Amino acid sequence: MDLTYLLDHISEAWLLTIGGLIVGVVFGAFAQQSRFCLRAASLEFARGTPSERLPVWLLAFSSALIGTQVLIQLGEVQAHEARQLASPQSLSGAVLGGLMFGAGMVLARGCASRLLVLSATGNLRALLSGLVFAVVAQASLRGSLKPLREWFAGIWTTSDIGSNDLTALLGLSFNAAVIFAVFWFLAGLVFAWRSRVPVWQLVTAAGAGLAIPLAWWFTSSMAGQAFDPVQVEGVTFTGPSADTLMLVLSPPGDVLDFDTGLVPGVFLGSFLAAFLTRELLLQGFEGGKSMARYMTGATLMGFGGMLAGGCAVGAGITGASIFALTAWMTLTAIWLSAAITDKALSGYNATKNLPAGPVGNNP
Known part of the structure; x- marks a missing residue:
């Protein structure tokens, strides 16, 4: 699609932001209605x-792969201009x-997107957990945790394997890539x-x-038609959540880009979907121990x-859709760690005569 007409009437920065907002609304509305959740699926x-x-996650995952590969x-x-493929990434x-x-x-x-x-x-539990996630992510990106992150990241990189x-x-x-994706869709x-x-x-x-x-x-089209450099990217929430937090707390001068619209768009899309289906409901924490567990989880995710x-x-999903090796390694590690953590929590609950943790409820 030629974006020339839009670029002639809207500045590049605003068009990127509007595009991020639209993508966010689409994802937020559909994710809310489908109950899309990697934690519950795993x-x-x-x-x-x-x-x-599990089938909801598989359909979302495979649809992303098929659509992107086509x-x-x-x-x-x-795809070769995406950060995951254009620059060295950390295997460790x-x-x-x-x-x-x-x-x-x-x-x-709940993962970052689910929160x-x-x-x-x-859901106030998810809101507070999401804020902690964003704070820790920002500290890891540019703050006090940056040196530790960079040390771990430098242990083993894709430069070592080419x-x-x-x-x-x-x-x-x-x-082969499409057949693989279609298999998981089926x-x-x-x-x-x-x-x-x-249905x-x-x-x-x-x-x-x-x-x-x-x-x-959208970002590929903008990269090919905009005057200023545009990063080719998909949907992600770690960096954008950290940047959105800083935008609210201390807005810099030039802040408009795709990520600026993405996080508010997801929030707006989810809110509208819940409002139209009468699913808005205030929910809070059930006690101090519960709150501590949520905060610990959000910190680890950040x-x-x-x-x-x-x-x-x-x-x-985004990195996997362009078959970035590090994305597949991350996804495998997430599934494995989720299973181990759930097993450990189930064992702990058993010793305390507590019921096993729920799978599909809201956090």
Whole structure:
């Protein structure tokens, strides 16, 4: 699509921000309606009790992969210009950060995107956890935790193996990548049929996934037509959440870009979806111990997400959709860590005669 007309009437910075806002609204609305949640999906898988959350995640994940790969093949997305492929990435950060993020996700009962979506519906637990996540992410990006993050990240990088492009490393063709994605899409449909997941939930799950190629397409189009340099990127929440926090606390001079609109867009989209379906509901903490667990989880996600170069969406779906090796390593580490953490919590609860933690409820 030619953006010349829009660029002639809207400044590049504002158009990037509006584009981020639109992508955010799409993702937020569909994620809220589909109950998209990596934490719940991973726990269903780990416990061997697949229900609605696992097929929802699989459909969102596979839709993102298929849509992105098709756009790359059509020449609409320049994946080689994305940060994940254009510059060296941390392999050690992907592993360690993914492990930390997965544990934090279970403790906080939601990944970064899920906390943001739930915050807009009135969930104060998710709102406070999201703020802690953003503070720690900012400290890891530019603050006191930056040296520690950089040390861990420098242990092992993609420079040591020559590339972060998994398709190039494995010699995969476009057809192989699409067949792989279609397999998981069909697997999601099978799980959905067995669990009798409503069609609307499946449609909105796919819609949430398709927000990722929409972001890739828009930023690629802007990069090719704008005068100033534009970063080709998808949907992620670790860096944008940190930047949004600083924008609110101490706005710098020139702040308009794609990420500026993304986080508010997700919040707005989720709020509108919840409002229209009458799902707005104020919820708070149940006690001090519960609050401590949420804050610990948010802290682990903030540092882990920044170390890994992305969150459950940014690395786990956006990075995976262009087959960045570090993204797949992060995603694997998140799933593994979530299962281990859930097992440990279940063992602890058993010793205290407490019920096992819930899978699919709101955090």
